Amino acid sequence: xxxxxxxxxxxxxxxxxxxxxxxNHELVFFEPRLTYDTVALAAGFPAVCVFINDQxxxxxxxxxxxxxxxxxxxxxxxxxxxxxxxxxxxxxTVVRVPAYSPYAVAEHTVGLILxxxxxxHRAYNRVRDGxxxxxxxxxxxxxxxxxxxxxxxxxxxxxxxxxxxFGCELLAYDLYVNPxxxxxxxxxxxxxxxxxxxxxxxxxxxxxxxxxxLINAEAxxxxxxGVMLINTSRGALVDTQAVIEGLKSRKIGYLGLDxxxxxxxxxxxxxxxxxxxxxxxxxxxxxxxxxxxxxxxFFTEDALKNIxxxxxxxxxxxxxxxxxxxxxxxxxxxxx
Ligand code: NAD
Numbered sequence: 001x002x003x004x005x006x007x008x009x010x011x012x013x014x015x016x017x018x019x020x021x022x023x024n025h026e027l028v029f030f031e032p033r034l035t036y037d038t039v040a041l042a043a044g045f046p047a048v049c050v051f052i053n054d055q056x057x058x059x060x061x062x063x064x065x066x067x068x069x070x071x072x073x074x075x076x077x078x079x080x081x082x083x084x085x086x087x088x089x090x091x092x093t094v095v096r097v098p099a100y101s102p103y104a105v106a107e108h109t110v111g112l113i114l115x116x117x118x119x120x121h122r123a124y125n126r127v128r129d130g131x132x133x134x135x136x137x138x139x140x141x142x143x144x145x146x147x148x149x150x151x152x153x154x155x156x157x158x159x160x161x162x163x164x165x166f167g168c169e170l171l172a173y174d175l176y177v178n179p180x181x182x183x184x185x186x187x188x189x190x191x192x193x194x195x196x197x198x199x200x201x202x203x204x205x206x207x208x209x210x211x212x213x214l215i216n217a218e219a220x221x222x223x224x225x226g227v228m229l230i231n232t233s234r235g236a237l238v239d240t241q242a243v244i245e246g247l248k249s250r251k252i253g254y255l256g257l258d259x260x261x262x263x264x265x266x267x268x269x270x271x272x273x274x275x276x277x278x279x280x281x282x283x284x285x286x287x288x289x290x291x292x293x294x295x296x297x298f299f300t301e302d303a304l305k306n307i308x309x310x311x312x313x314x315x316x317x318x319x320x321x322x323x324x325x326x327x328x329x330x331x332x333x334x335x336x
Pocket of ligand 1: 150155176208232233259299
């Protein structure tokens with residue numbers, strides 16, 4: 001099938017081309033993001049392949065449909081960048097990669113927790129500078145600390161499993177109980193109790209209208225003083241301005257982010273020679289107890305291999321008229 005691949009980085013092209021040996025799609029790679037301004041690039045392509053910072057809102061989907069696109073294949077698990085209702089109205093099919101490596105994201109999450117706690121990122125620079133002072137590097141034992149996991153699907157459950165190995169007490173909040181997570185000894189509680197009793201809170205639920213700004217001023221007010229907050233899920237789960245106030249008041253003791261609400265303007269690009277105009281993001285970077293990575297939690301060889309394989313297989317299913325297990329329907333987003 002003829003596929004326009006947007007937001008292509010060299011690593012995407014490498015893994016997709018390798019996997020395509022088994023699928024024989026006609027892949028055309030475009031570096032730009034898919035937005036209303038770039039939609040003309042997809043003219044004549046029955047399939048477009050996109051990533052999380054492509055913007056598939058109503059007018060872009062309408063333009064795609066009028067140019068002959070019938071399939072949207074996202075190389076991600078999340079699909080909040082696609083207006084599913086608009087896609088359904090236009091008769092377009094949306095497919096995704098529901099699980100490419102939950103281990104990649106879970107392991108990065110634990111990496112953020114360990115790095116923030118033991119200040120490994122700061123120690124790296126200090127030791128290279130010949131400064132062997134330990135001042136400011138005091139951490140705490142993870143053993144015996146209470147971790148609250150919000151969203152115990154594939155990633156949240158693996159985070160719980162890893163932290164169980166550290167000897168943490170596990171609390172969780174989800175709309176549904178995950179029996180695998182419960183079997184680890186995780187106690188499911190109300191969100192308010194999780195906020196009030198966790199030393200570390202880690203977010204692993206999807207971004208939906210219900211979870212938008214789940215972490216806001218009110219939620220922060222109910223947290224333990226000095227709480228560690230980790231978000232490797234989606235930026236808009238967190239009201240960043242409220243979190244900045246929480247850091248300034250010392251209520252939040254540590255903040256680890258792999259995602260940021262306005263990340264589409266920043267992440268995945270080298271802006272080291274540019275003036276960054278996002279004052280909220282720049283304020284976050286001034287805190288010594290904030291660690292931000294640029295949406296790299298998924299970024300392992302294993303994950304990229306699985307993303308490429310599943311994406312091309314999804315497209316093949318559509319091409320052959322086979323039912324695709326990874327199709328996203330508007331019914332599913334209502335259920336999520
Ligand atoms: P999943 O679908 O397996 O699990 C999500 C869980 O969240 C489910 O158990 C669901 O019941 C729960 N949930 C839904 N609505 C909720 C709500 N209102 N409150 C509490 N829980 C709720 O998804 P997953 O594979 O574990 O991924 C979790 C999230 O991680 C994704 O939605 C995506 O946004 C994010 N993600 C980030 C990266 C990265 O590189 N940083 C990579 C992949 C996924």
